[in-house]
Amino acid sequence: MSAAELRVRSTAIPGLLLVDVPVHGDNRGWFKENWQRAKAVAAGLPDFGPVQNNISFNGDRGTTRGIHAEPWDKYVSVATGRIFGAWVDLRDGETFGTVVTCEVGPDTAVLVPRGVGNAFQTLEDATAYTYLVTDHWSAEALDEYSFLNLADETVAIDWPVPLERAQLSDKDRKHPRLDAVDPLAPAPVLVVGRTGQLGRALVALLEERGVPHRAVGRDELDLAEPGRWPEPWRTGVGLRRYRAVVNAAAHTAVDEAETPEGRPSAWAANATGVAALAAACAAAGVPLLHVSTDYVFDGALPLGQEYPVDAPVAPLSVYGQSKAAGEAAVRALPRHWVVRTSWVIGSGRNFISTMAGLAARGVDPRVVDDQVGRLTFAEDLAAGVLHLVESAAPYGTYHLTGAGEPLSWAQVARRVFELLGADPDRVHPVSTAEYTGERTGVAPRPRNSVLELAALRATGFEPHDHLELLGTRLHADGAAEALRG
Template sequence: MTSAASDSARGAAAEPLRVLVTGAGGMLAHDLVPRLRAAGHQVTAFSRADLDVTDPAECIAGVAGHDLVINAAAHTAVDAAETEEGVAFSVNAVGAANLARACTHAGARMVQISTDYVFDGMATEPYAVDHPIAPHSAYGRTKAAGEWAVQALCADHWIVRTAWLYGHGGPNFVSTMLRLAGERETLSVVDDQRGQPTSTVDLADLLLRLVEADAPSGTYHGTSSGETTWWGFARAVFEESGLDPERVQPTTTDAFPRPAPRPAYSVLSHSSLVTATVTPIGDWRSGLSAHLQHIKGGQPRT
């Protein structure tokens, strides 16, 4: 990267950036793109139809002229990836590698969105960013490969791992619980997996803070503070919606076998954000409350 290009890519706090967001049809981009634009940045939002991240030439052409690329394109069908690992790898690993090379070629910085699935899910305390990765699923393996590719091919990068995402821009756990609440008298939800429910609005705001703080290149964790289980999360959805939480009954992961193994523990540490003086996302329950309040009002959260 030339000095001039590096200065341009690092000038977020001083002047608007030319930002490319991939995966524009996804849930995160639904909230991220308008926030970047509201902050004064010039945003190009590319969906899968606009940019094939598995094509190196398309990535070179698409990234040209941008200061920053936020890669939200991903194959996120966790169970399908168990039998379609090659397909998932082409997007999550090869796609990330193509964009990383293109960023280096253009002198742009890169944000790679990653996941808690890169860890083994067996910890008993929050995972630090430098904890050894040991994915137990095809999805986790392909996302881990994407992290390695970005680290190797684009020195000027941020890797941001997130988990348990929900938002207005796509199907998610919260919308599923609200739908099932209208269809069933009681629900059974697993109570032996712990994590940090995270709103796409809150993650989008964190990404904006990370970029505009000109945080050091490296890995960060973009999840809400606090922790709960899927059962606790579901009960909170009911409580915040004025429904009886006792309708949600606890069960075990073994009662709901799935093709891909689910991490029993997905709590991520935010210490690297604190070190970089970037404020982590607040408590998960507050984020959920804000999300549901906006659903009740018929308006997306702003």
């Protein structure tokens, strides 16, 4: 009666997917699994998280509805009868105005992404049209709709029943032509932690690429105090219109987290608050990208080996323990990305700027030589994070650091001195024990922080060599010129 297996076919409209649905029939009638998440995802459909199921019953052949572009994804099919479906891309971009048409019966479904105009005309009496959507309808959502006239000459849809003989609503007859339609912008990305190193880099990249977004800081959404969030944030209602939530916020004062005062703060922001954010995203049906750290590992892996994404976590410090707990909370969310990184270098004061300043002032630093990893520049981290979101990469855990040869902190410092024209032998390598000496309250650090990048590369993103970006950063900061001066 239909295809033996679920099969997904692409179309001329990006993201608009036709689905061949197995239908099993006998003398009693037929049965189909209209939406079976595991099979659908395995066949190539996105795990789009529907929250509502609607049915439109149409009494007569020729009933025509649309063309409506809505601010959510929908998965359409028919329970009885047949339709002629028509879809027009009304999103901002190169495919604006592209048309796809297809006859749809019980053995066909269509995934219609946000911003693609959807219309259908019934080919049989008593047709029941059904669709799953990724958000609850509300009157306020109408402000985010886009509409196109069914009779628009530009797209020239060849309706089986001429529109003059079809049944249409007065509203559908009055929708604008294509040249008067405002293209629908992509759903925005929500960045939590706008003032941190990654948050600032993400906002800069989103603005540079013209990606719709909103960025919030602790004044609007403090991870450490979820009980004080506005109700729409706590319940997830305020998140439904977002394409994804990126959590770039964290308590990162590693040594402070070892103190009686800092321990509760670290756990509140890195674990309890993250769990609340994951719950809100689950309620909203919105994917969450959460940034974690190499500190979830104990660093005991022999040097020369890299931590794979599925390595068991074994954090040494309170900071690492709280971040591991946050990861666990995020993994309870079906649609998530956990992105571990290490040795992040952003704008402002950081290890690189500190070493450059010491080189310029003639100070010979003592630098730890038994902790090994790769630098991760915030702009590269931001690019990788945005790539995972925009490419709809498979959900799961990724490692995202700079590429290239792993080095110790002392070797990085020597490279900074060398690039600035200073004598690298001025950097004195010491062990972690020598560096910390008799100080108390110093958090233990992983000795091996080298993270395997294979899963990230499989998505099509190649991080930059961290030493190449080091040279670029020093040149951009003018550190070499300052030293020579």
